[in-house]
Amino acid sequence: MSVPPLSAGADDTISGLYAEHALGLTRLALIMVGDRESAEDVVQEAFLGLHRRFDGLRDRDKALVYVRAAVLNNARSVLRRRRLPSWFAGTYDPPVWSAESAAILGAERREVMEALHRLPPRQREALVLRYYAELSEEETARVMKISRGTVKSTTSRALDALGRLLGETR
Amino acid sequence: MNDDVIRRLQDAAHAVGETVEAVPPFDPAAAPARRTPAGSRRTRSWLIPVAAAAAVTVAVAGGAVVARHGGGTMDTAAGTTAGPAAQPSFLVQIRSGDMAVRSVADGHVTATVPGPGGERFTQVQATRDNRLFYAVTEQDTCRSRFYRFSLSDSGEVASIGALPFTPPEGTAVTSLAVNGDGSTLAYGLSSCAPGGKGASLVVTDTATGDSRTWTSAHTSAVRDVSMSEDGRTLVFRRAAAVWGTSTEAITESAVPTEAPPKPEAAAEPEATPETTSGSPAAVESALPQDDGDVLPESRVTPEEPGTAPFPAASAEPEAGAAPREQPVTESAEPSAPPLPKGWTCLIPASTVENPTENPASGTTPSSASPATGVAWECSMSRTVWVLDTGTSEGLDDVRAITLGGSSAPTTGGVHDVALTPDGGRVLATVGWSRLAQVQGVTKLAGAVAEVVAYDVGTGQAVQTLYRDEERRPLFERVDVDGTGRFVLVVGPDETGQVTESGYRTLFTDDGGVARTAAW
Numbered sequence: 001m002s003v004p005p006l007s008a009g010a011d012d013t014i015s016g017l018y019a020e021h022a023l024g025l026t027r028l029a030l031i032m033v034g035d036r037e038s039a040e041d042v043v044q045e046a047f048l049g050l051h052r053r054f055d056g057l058r059d060r061d062k063a064l065v066y067v068r069a070a071v072l073n074n075a076r077s078v079l080r081r082r083r084l085p086s087w088f089a090g091t092y093d094p095p096v097w098s099a100e101s102a103a104i105l106g107a108e109r110r111e112v113m114e115a116l117h118r119l120p121p122r123q124r125e126a127l128v129l130r131y132y133a134e135l136s137e138e139e140t141a142r143v144m145k146i147s148r149g150t151v152k153s154t155t156s157r158a159l160d161a162l163g164r165l166l167g168e169t170r
Numbered sequence: 171m172n173d174d175v176i177r178r179l180q181d182a183a184h185a186v187g188e189t190v191e192a193v194p195p196f197d198p199a200a201a202p203a204r205r206t207p208a209g210s211r212r213t214r215s216w217l218i219p220v221a222a223a224a225a226v227t228v229a230v231a232g233g234a235v236v237a238r239h240g241g242g243t244m245d246t247a248a249g250t251t252a253g254p255a256a257q258p259s260f261l262v263q264i265r266s267g268d269m270a271v272r273s274v275a276d277g278h279v280t281a282t283v284p285g286p287g288g289e290r291f292t293q294v295q296a297t298r299d300n301r302l303f304y305a306v307t308e309q310d311t312c313r314s315r316f317y318r319f320s321l322s323d324s325g326e327v328a329s330i331g332a333l334p335f336t337p338p339e340g341t342a343v344t345s346l347a348v349n350g351d352g353s354t355l356a357y358g359l360s361s362c363a364p365g366g367k368g369a370s371l372v373v374t375d376t377a378t379g380d381s382r383t384w385t386s387a388h389t390s391a392v393r394d395v396s397m398s399e400d401g402r403t404l405v406f407r408r409a410a411a412v413w414g415t416s417t418e419a420i421t422e423s424a425v426p427t428e429a430p431p432k433p434e435a436a437a438e439p440e441a442t443p444e445t446t447s448g449s450p451a452a453v454e455s456a457l458p459q460d461d462g463d464v465l466p467e468s469r470v471t472p473e474e475p476g477t478a479p480f481p482a483a484s485a486e487p488e489a490g491a492a493p494r495e496q497p498v499t500e501s502a503e504p505s506a507p508p509l510p511k512g513w514t515c516l517i518p519a520s521t522v523e524n525p526t527e528n529p530a531s532g533t534t535p536s537s538a539s540p541a542t543g544v545a546w547e548c549s550m551s552r553t554v555w556v557l558d559t560g561t562s563e564g565l566d567d568v569r570a571i572t573l574g575g576s577s578a579p580t581t582g583g584v585h586d587v588a589l590t591p592d593g594g595r596v597l598a599t600v601g602w603s604r605l606a607q608v609q610g611v612t613k614l615a616g617a618v619a620e621v622v623a624y625d626v627g628t629g630q631a632v633q634t635l636y637r638d639e640e641r642r643p644l645f646e647r648v649d650v651d652g653t654g655r656f657v658l659v660v661g662p663d664e665t666g667q668v669t670e671s672g673y674r675t676l677f678t679d680d681g682g683v684a685r686t687a688a689w
Contacts, residue, residue, distance in 0.1 A: 018196040027187030036190060044196065051198045070555075082266075096189050100474070100660075105185050112182035115590060118290075131176050132183040162359065163175040164342075 017063060018047055024133070025071050031113075031128055032075035033043075034095030042056045042078060046070035068143045069074075072125050078123070115165035123158035130155055200451075250318065250377070252352040253653035255399075255591065258689035260325045261317045261676070262294045262303055263665070265685050267508025269305060271325050272688070274667070276676030289315060293346035293357075294689045298399060298591065298652025302352045303688070306343045312362035314343045316355065317385060318376070337372070337377035344369070344391040346408065350399030350591060350652060351375060358406065370564055371395065371557065372405065384557065386565035387394035394586050398593030404557040405589045405596055405626065426608070492585025552584045554596055556626060571629030573598055573622075586647045590654045595632065599645040599659060619644045621657060621668050636668045649688045660687045 022043055031038035050057060051125075057063045071161045097113035098107050105142045116124055122144070129140040130151070137155075233461035240299040260280065264269045267290030269283040285291050289307035293315075296303050306318045314337045319330035337343055337359055344358035359370045370385040371392045386392075388408070395406040562568050573584055573596065585599040601619040621636040635657060657668040665687055666675045679685070 014198075017195065020192045021568045022196065023190065025191045027190050031183050031186050039190070039342065040194060043193065047196050049200060097186055105182070106179070109185050112178050116182070118181065126181065127179060129179050132187070140267035157615055159175050159632060161178065161362070164176065164362070166178065167393075 005140075013050055013060060013063070014047065014054065015065065017050075017060070022047070025067065028128060029071050029075050030096065030132055031116075031132060032072070032124070034097070034117075036096065039075075042074040045074050051121065056148045065139075065142050068129075068147065072129075076121055080107065095132055112162075114168065115162055118155065118165055119158055120162055123154055123161060126151060126154040126164065127158045146158050180447055194232055199238035215300075217582055235472055250302075250650075253299040253349065254420040255294040255298040256300050256349065256653045258296075258300045258656055258658075259320055259323075259655060260300060261658060261665070261687050261689040262305075263660075264291045264294055264305075265679075267291055271321060272329065272677065273325055274676060277665075280322075281327045281495050283319070283327060283330065287293065291317075293343065294349040294686065294688045295346050296649070296651070297352035298350040300689055301651065302648070303351065304346065304348050304355060307355070311340050311541035314341070318352075331381075335374070339442060345393050345395040345406065347395045347397040349397050354401040355399070356395050356397050356401075356404050360389070360391045369408070371404070371566070373401070373559060375402075377573065382559075384562065384565040386567075388566065392565075394588075395585060396589040396591055399591035403589065403626070404559065405554050405587060406557070407554055407584075407587060409605070422683065445475050554584075554587055554598075554629065571596075571624075571626070573600070573624050573629050574631070585645060588648045588657075589648045590623075591652055592624055592654060596629075596634070597648055597650055597657060598622055598624060598627050599648045601644050621645070621648065621659060636673050638673070647686050649689050656689070658687060659689050660685060664666065 025046070026036075026043045027040050029042040033039055033042060049070050050067050051064055053065070053066075057066050093154060095113070095117075097110045099141060116127065119127070125144060129135045129143060130137070135143065137148050137151045140155075141151045144151065146154070258274050261273050261274060263272055266286040269291050270279050271281040271283075283291070285307060288309050290309075291305050291410045292308045294303060294308040294459050295305075301321045302321075303318070303319050303321070307315045307317065309315075316333040316336065318331060318333060322328045337357070340362050341359045342362050342389075344360050347356040348354065348355075353376055355374045355376055357372055357374075358373055361368060368385060368387060369389060369391050370383050372381050372383045374381040386408075391407040393407050395404060397404050397673055417479050553570050553571050554573060555568045557565075557568045573587075583600060585601075587596050587598045589596055598621070599619070600622055619636075619638045620634055622631050623633040623635060624630060625632050636659075645659040645661045647658075649658040649660075650656070651658070655669065659668060662679075662685075664678045666673055
């Protein structure tokens with residue numbers, strides 16, 4: 001594919017962002033899509049997108065918000081694609097929290113991950129950004145392109161739903 | 171209460187994230203579509219034709235079901251009543267929201283039914299003839315829908331369609347059962363609303379949609395519901411359907427030095443809760459019941475002395491507040507992990523490494539000394555509720571039995587139950603496993619899996635249909651066919667059948683999520 005020429009320093013900035021955040025973002029993507037290869041692709045694609053439009057995203061903070069949002073969007077696309085018949089979706093490894101890995105993660109964690117993946121995408125994303133990536137409500141709102149109040153209500157609903165799915169009896 | 175959910179979420183997400191330790195370098199010149207890692211065993215189409223994808227999305231939208239290899243008509247009139255009971259030729263499996271029909275003879279998939287539109291299949295049940303099935307879907311918005319489908323003699327989907335009635339919006343179907351001829355459905359309902367209270371059990375005439383509802387003041391969901399062939403007797407459970415391992419940090423000095431106790435020893439009736447570290451012991455969670463929402467297990471039929479594998483124990487009062495992974499302290503004794511009431515935990519004898527870092531930041535702080543933890547194996551309540559549709563009034567007045575008296579003393583946890591067609595026996599998959607995880611290596615420290623038949627009147631075991639002391643993981647689901655002679659068991663990586671002649675593997679799985687199966 002053709003890579004547009006970048007102004008001096010852009011590559012350094014992107015490399016710096018990648019070095020600092022790629023691992024964390026890949027882990028976040030893994031939680032979203034379940035298998036490592038898809039997670040790595042999701043992150044690579046997000047940084048590719050940043051690379052393509054970096055001139056509009058010179059601000060490092062904006063670039064980070066862009067990459068995080070792109071990871072979520074790409075992960076959502078991956079999941080959507082998997083809902084299609086397999087001749088469209090292709091094949092992919094089972095989630096790392098499935099049976100093969102259950103011995104490592106533990107059955108309870110598997111249960112939590114399965115419950116997390118039964119939530120609506122926005123709720124799942126809000127929970128993961130807030131409590132896994134430990135972003136503030138403000139940061140989460142920017143990444144998800146929703147208001148801070150919506151982050152709050154979405155997170156609250158998501159926690160209730162997750163608790164219900166986990167069979168909380170209290 | 172949300173703190174506990176957050177903590178469990180963080181624990182699980184961090185554990186998943188930590189399976190990635192490094193990422194490949196960023197290569198702007200390589201599009202992901204063409205990035206083919208060495209040794210990849212997959213051929214994956216990363217980029218799908220947009221037009222084709224859109225077409226498929228339209229095709230499956232609006233509740234229409236597209237069954238592959240099966241015709242997939244929306245004919246709801248055909249095949250609405252089951253024929254006589256027949257030995258199962260097919261089973262229907264749910265994996266990750268889609269259904270697959272498989273041949274019992276060789277395990278091959280004869281048809282697949284993807285979840286229609288935004289719906290995911292969550293439950294499936296077979297009528298007695300093994301040709302007429304019912305399924306439930308769930309949508310993100312907590313809308314559920316019932317589907318009826320029939321199979322041809324070659325295992326293709328002959329007809330499929332949504333039933334004209336649905337559960338109320340804002341409720342989730344927590345379990346599904348069908349009577350012998352398919353004229354009656356029974357299902358558990360729980361409110362999806364935040365803070366929503368009350369669970370119910372509904373019995374519906376599939377032809378008219380006429381329903382009768384038994385309601386409860388308690389929030390515990392109605393799970394694992396199963397119905398006799400005549401539709402008169404229902405069994406179900408109301409415990410949280412989570413079978414889990416939890417981890418609690420302790421000091422090195424508290425790690426038991428003895429060998430792990432034998433499975434049998436762990437469940438001896440004479441085991442006491444006050445045993446020393448490293449010896450088998452059992453604790454039952456004792457969470458405060460301050461909001462009155464917890465199902466009163468005191469209604470449980472008292473067990474005969476000496477039949478309880480786990481004596482009621484003096485759990486630490488701190489159980490409800492104990493963090494799953496706490497900083498290493500000087501505390502010597504591991505205390506009970508936080509659990510819903512009705513769970514039982516074996517005190518373990520294994521260590522777990524808990525590396526501490528912040529995966530989200532991508533940085534790895536210099537970890538001082540990794541915490542040493544203990545893996546707990548916990549299991550669900552052995553209480554089963556028996557509802558007589560002729561006499562039972564409210565869901566909280568239903569008779570409870572406690573499954574017990576198994577020939578083996580290792581009946582640690584009950585995973586799933588199914589009622590035989592005659593309504594006389596409760597079949598249950600029971601057992602437990604213990605994992606020892608040391609320095610990232612997980613080893614099996616002991617496991618027992620059983621399929622046991624219990625008398626529906628007394629809860630006492632009448633026959634052990636199958637027993638395996640090697641198996642790992644354990645069976646998660648059980649179903650019985652219309653003849654009552656063929657028992658289907660589903661484990662995380664294997665589905666098999668138990669008959670008079672023993673256990674037979676039907677097929678092994680690559681491990682989809684939320685699996686279940688019926689025949």
